[in-house]
Amino acid sequence: KAGVTQTPRYLIKTRGQQVTLSCSPISGHRSVSWYQQTPGQGLQFLFEYFSETQRNKGNFPGRFSGRQFSNSRSEMNVSTLELGDSALYLCASSLLADGETQYFGPGTRLLVL
Amino acid sequence: GDSVTQMEGPVTLSEEAFLTINCTYTATGYPSLFWYVQYPGEGLQLLLKATKADDKGSNKGFEATYRKETTSFHLEKGSVQVSDSAVYFCALRSGNQFYFGTGTSLTVIP
Numbered sequence: 001k002a003g004v005t006q007t008p009r010y011l012i013k014t015r016g017q018q019v020t021l022s023c024s025p026i027s028g029h030r031s032v033s034w035y036q037q038t039p040g041q042g043l044q045f046l047f048e049y050f051s052e053t054q055r056n057k058g059n060f061p062g063r064f065s066g067r068q069f070s071n072s073r074s075e076m077n078v079s080t081l082e083l084g085d086s087a088l089y090l091c092a093s094s095l096l097a098d099g100e101t102q103y104f105g106p107g108t109r110l111l112v113l
Numbered sequence: 114g115d116s117v118t119q120m121e122g123p124v125t126l127s128e129e130a131f132l133t134i135n136c137t138y139t140a141t142g143y144p145s146l147f148w149y150v151q152y153p154g155e156g157l158q159l160l161l162k163a164t165k166a167d168d169k170g171s172n173k174g175f176e177a178t179y180r181k182e183t184t185s186f187h188l189e190k191g192s193v194q195v196s197d198s199a200v201y202f203c204a205l206r207s208g209n210q211f212y213f214g215t216g217t218s219l220t221v222i223p
Contacts, residue, residue: 004156033211035213041215042202042213042214042215042216043157043202043213043216045210045211045212048209048210055209056209056210090156090157092157101147101159101162102159102211103159104149104156104157104158105156106154106155106156107156
């Protein structure tokens, strides 16, 4: 079974631009979570979607948004990029509604110049 | 709120040395506990988990026991290998949300 895939793997943007990242969960998984990973802050939870509904949201500004499609694929969008948004963005999927075990993708590394 | 605290790194060990990475947690209720590992350039992989007190998770020679009385989930391995060099994350699941520690970098030298 294919793992979690994320596209693109690397991205360079400039301040003020917006970006959309994509995540395809493991087949059959309905829960998708997003995390931001930075050297200083570690993994920080962004949001979680289950069956196209956002169930949980972390403490990030409204510039960060996401959605999930009927096939469970998910996208996250960051508008008006700031230098501090440079990070590795990780997507994780899980089978059960309660997200018992999460399986992570390789991440999208975003650099904001 | 819920949180995880793990020992700061980096940790450097010689091959075949004993490894302990400490992890303590704060949570209401009865969380599930996890250790994830991240190899260079990759995402996180589940290493082991425990879902209730006194459970022991184990995988690839690594072990961790869910200790409710000390709110701990320390990771141990009796004899590390160079291939174990990675960053290790302790995590808990409380309700529908995961909380991760800041990660501990391990380097094993031959």
